[in-house]
Amino acid sequence: MSGIRINPSVLSADFVNMQADLDRIAAADFVHVDVMDNHFVPNLTFGPQMVQRIQETSPVPLDVHLMIDDPERWAPGYAELGAASVTFHLEASSEPVALARRLRAIGARAGVAVKPGTPAESLYDVLDEFDQILVMTVEPGFGGQSFMPETMPKLAALAAEARRHGSAVWLQVDGGISASTIAQAAEAGADTFVAGSAVFGADDPDLAIAALRAGAASAHAHAH
Ligand code: DX5
Ligand code: ZN
Numbered sequence: 001m002s003g004i005r006i007n008p009s010v011l012s013a014d015f016v017n018m019q020a021d022l023d024r025i026a027a028a029d030f031v032h033v034d035v036m037d038n039h040f041v042p043n044l045t046f047g048p049q050m051v052q053r054i055q056e057t058s059p060v061p062l063d064v065h066l067m068i069d070d071p072e073r074w075a076p077g078y079a080e081l082g083a084a085s086v087t088f089h090l091e092a093s094s095e096p097v098a099l100a101r102r103l104r105a106i107g108a109r110a111g112v113a114v115k116p117g118t119p120a121e122s123l124y125d126v127l128d129e130f131d132q133i134l135v136m137t138v139e140p141g142f143g144g145q146s147f148m149p150e151t152m153p154k155l156a157a158l159a160a161e162a163r164r165h166g167s168a169v170w171l172q173v174d175g176g177i178s179a180s181t182i183a184q185a186a187e188a189g190a191d192t193f194v195a196g197s198a199v200f201g202a203d204d205p206d207l208a209i210a211a212l213r214a215g216a217a218s219a220h221a222h223a224h
Contacts, residue, residue, distance in 0.1 A: 003191065004186075004191055004192075004193070004213055004216045004217055004220070005029035005030060005170070005191065005192040005193065006027075006028055006029055006193050006195065006199075006209050006212050006213050006216075007028060007029060007030040007031065007032040007063050007172075007192060007193065007194045007195075008025045008028050008031060008032060008194075008195055008196065008199040008200065008205065008209065009032040009033075009034055009065075009143065009174070009194050009195065009196035009199075009200075010022070010031060010032065010033055010034070010054070010196075010200075011032075011034040011045065011143045011196045012143045012144070012196035012197045012199070012200035012201065013200050015046075018053075018054065018057065019057050021200065021205075022054070022057055022058045022059065022060075023059070024200075024205045024206065025060070025199065025205050025206065025209065026059055026060070026206065027205075027206040027209045027210060028060050028199075028209055029060065029192075030060060030061050030062065030063035030084060030085070031054070031058050031060050031061070031062055031063065032063045032065060032174070032194045032196075033051055033054055033062055033063065033064045033065065033083075034065050034067065035047065035051065035064060035065065035066045035067065035068055035078075036067045036068065036140075036141065037067070037068040037069060039068070039069045040067050040068050040069045040089065040091075040092050040140075041067045041140050041141035042141055043067075043141045043142060048074075048077050048078065048081060051064060051078060051081060051083070052081045055081055055082050055083065061083075061084035061085075062082070062083040062084055062085075063083070063084060063085045063087070063111075063194075064078045064083040064085065064086045064087065065087050065111075065113065065134065065174065065194075066078070066086065066087060066088045066089070066092075067089060067113075067140045067141065068088075068089075068092065069092050070092070071088035071089070071092055071093050071099060072093065072094060072095060072098075072099055075088050075099060075102075075103060076099075076102050076103065076106060078108075079102075079103045079106035079107065079108035080106055083108055084108065084109060085108055085109035085110075085111050085131065085132060086103050086108045086109070086110065086111060087110075087111025087112065087113050087132065087134050087172075088111070088112065088113065089112075089113045089114070089115070089140075090112050090113065090114050090118060090122060090123065091114070091115055091118060093112075096112060096126055096129070097126055097129050100112070100126070100129040100130055101129065104131075109131035109132055110129065110130050110131050110132075111130060111131065111132040111133065111134055111172070112126065112130050112132075112133055112134070113133075113134035113135075113136060113140075113174075114133075114134070114135060114136060114154075115136050115139065115140060116136055116137070116138070116139060116148055116150070116151050119154065120154045120157040120158050120161070121157075123158060123161075124161055127158075127161060127162060127165055127167055127169060128165060128167060130169055131169060131170065132169060132170040132171070132172055132192065133158060133162075133169055133170070133171055133172065134172040134173075134174055134194075135151055135154060135155045135158065135171065135172070135173055135174075135190070136151070136173075136174055136175055137151050137173045137174060137175040137176055137177065137181075137185065138174075138175030138176050139175075140174075140175070143196040143197050144196070144197045145175060145176055146176050147175065147176030147177065147178070147181040147184075147185075148175070148176070149181075149184060151173075152184060152185070152188040153188075155171065155173065155185065155188040155189055155190060156188045156189055158171060158189070159171055159188065159189025159190075160189075170191055170192045171189050171190050171191055171192065172190065172191075172192035172193070172194060173185040173190045173192070173193055173194065174194035175194075177193050177194060177195040177198060177212070178195065178197075178198040178212075179198065179208075179211050179212060179215050182195075182212055182215040182216050182219070183215055183216070183218070183219035184219075185216075186215070186216040186219035186220050186223070187219045187220075187222070187223045190216075191216075193212060193216060195208075195212055198212065199212075
């Protein structure tokens, strides 16, 4: 089992005090940045200009999650501004393999995300082209929703398929991850955990990150 990464989502941060909130999550591995276009999902956040400022401000590297149509047009720009990883949705992409290769060529980790209704098998042929796979554990669009345990068999199937490929791909979960749900996701094979409300809703975000990390580590220890 590879390491454990905790990536707080700034969707739950204060958008007009972003710098202060970024400073509160110094214990994070990556800062998860949700870009929404009001087309692929029914919500709107921000685009490259804001993400550029987060990149310049954040003490930890950026994990950009694009919930947008036409990622072929927009995703490379996020890699060019210096994001450590850029994840686009399989459902929105016309050329996922070509786009993954472009992102890697620019120097970012390439990620692909799937909504709860998209089956594991749709990723089997493209697995080796990606550095990380994001299994959405809520319908994308909003923070603060309830974790969907019915997505866990898909995560376990992807973990098994990755092992068959001898792949070092990171398996990420996003949506409803908290101290009470993280063990389920870790046991099913996740190693990278996005948490918005569980981190920024806590009095001490760094303590919340530590609690999530401990929860995932103990689930991994029991699973092996
Ligand atoms: C939802 C976003 C998530 C969101 C998670 O579509 O992709 O990153 O911020 O928020 P929580 O952890 O509150 O479910
Ligand atoms: Zn996200």
